Amino acid sequence: MVEEHNIYEVAITRLPGVGAQLTRLLVSYCGSPKAVFEAPLAKLQKVPGVGPKLLQSIKDNARTTLLQAEEWVKRAEELEVQLLFYTSPKFPDRLKQIPDAPTLLYFRGNANLNQRRIISMVGTRQITTYGQTVTERIVEELKPYNVTIVSGLAYGVDIVAHRAALQAGLPTVGVMASGPETVYPAVHRKYADRMLTQGGLLTENPFGTRPDAPRFPARNRIIAGMSDCTIVVEAAMKSGTLITADIAHSYDKEVMAVPGNITSPVSEGTNHLIKSLKAVAYTSVQDLVELLNWDLQDEAASRKSSKISFDPAEFNKDELKVLQVLQQTREEHMDNLSWKAQVPISLLASVLLGLEFKGVVKALPGKRFILL
Incomplete structure (x- = not known):
């Protein structure tokens, strides 16, 4: 059954010229996405950032946007995609704390996105034997702590982390740069399908979105923002992985990096993170436990x-x-x-x-x- 509030939640995120921050302002002033569409133009004009040009755009595009949103909500229902507006209790609380958080997420799966402990694992697509061994070891060490593993479903470290989590019985969430119906790369679909019953697939992009290159840095901010700590396994000096680490650092999130062979190109990035004090060295799970004070939390619990x-x-x-x-x-x-x-x-x-x-x-x- 199509929920009316979902239609308005999707529609407000698709209004031309209305970004995430303005969406929150409009909802705050009016009370709900539906109230934004029903508000008199004079009331909307009082919202900071809403000028005559944007006001006219909202007026001109409201009907078309709502019709498109209704189609997307129907499609979401057919594909069992959950629409998580930022006011939803299922929306990741950790994401709400970051300044450029999305206002709407498309989610397929059964994971609790507000689980007590969530760790992101990222790294190079050109993973070495050492990197694969370390990634699998980290996931295995995390098993007793009931951790959700988040990564980007890409080649290399990402898919090894997802696969290891599935084998360890841990929930794992893949954050995608595509629409909710598109698994990229397609060769990872068999793992993605398993993740739907042991984790899930998450994206901020609507149906029909292709995984174009500019969308990956935006995807990376969600990976960094929805976890307690980002662990970098292997990374070259110039890579998207280091961008993810920098994003996590800017969010005041913890970053850990696995020390690597000084002659290996894919260890240059991780060694640099440790050397520049942008990351704490990961040598065993105890390093992570002490960094995040999990031992104190367990003692209190x-x-x-x-x-x-x-x-x-x-x-x-x-x-x-x-x-x-x-x-x-x-x-x-x-x-x-x-x-x-x-x-x-x-x-x-x-x-x-x-x-x-x-x-x-x-x-x-x-x-x-x-x-x-």
Whole structure:
């Protein structure tokens, strides 16, 4: 059954001249994508960034865009493609934190895109025997931690990581530069089909989109943005893999790189990342566990008491609000803490610092905080 709200969600992302940031502004001002299409032009004109030219474009293209969106929603239903607007609870929360996040994702599969632990693995298409061995070893080492493996379904490190995850029984998600109906390269379809029942396929591109070269850097930002850490296995000095690592670094995400043979061209990039302090060396899973504080998280989760009592006299009002949220979730991103605790982000940093000094909260990588 075609859902009306899906039609408006798809349509607003296809309006000419309306990018991701403006989409969020319009929805914020009007309340929903449907309300944007039904709003008087005078109201839309008050939205920052909406000038007379764009206003006319929205008016002229609204009907055509809605008709096209309706066809795409019907096709999504036929192909079992989930339409994940950024307000959907299934939309990856980690992606919401990045400034250039997409507003709509097309997803096929059964993976939880908000799983507790998500790791991206990327690398060269010209993978060596060493690179294949290391990639398979990393995935095997991650098995006890119930990790979702994210990669780009490409030749080389990507497909080895996906294949190893399937063999290890871990969910794995392929982020594509094409439309949701197109698997590229086609030779990987047999793995992609298996991933639909043990992970999934994800893209921001609508039906009919070809995997053209300019779309791959955009694809890479999703790979970097939806995970806790990006592990680079092998990479040449000039490669899309290093672009992905740079993107992850710019998002304040953790990056790890596998040290390689200094005579190997596909180890130049990883060795450079480590040398330039843009990545932490990966030599065993313990390096990752310590970097992301998984050991502390597991220790907190294994505590017998599900509730921790605090003496209200020891904390101020805002500190108690934050502690009440962390009592429920144990761990939260700073932005999520702000709205859940109703503490302004401008004040939250000092509140969290105070709680750290009192020994009840610890800062984790990526602006996340855990209750001790």
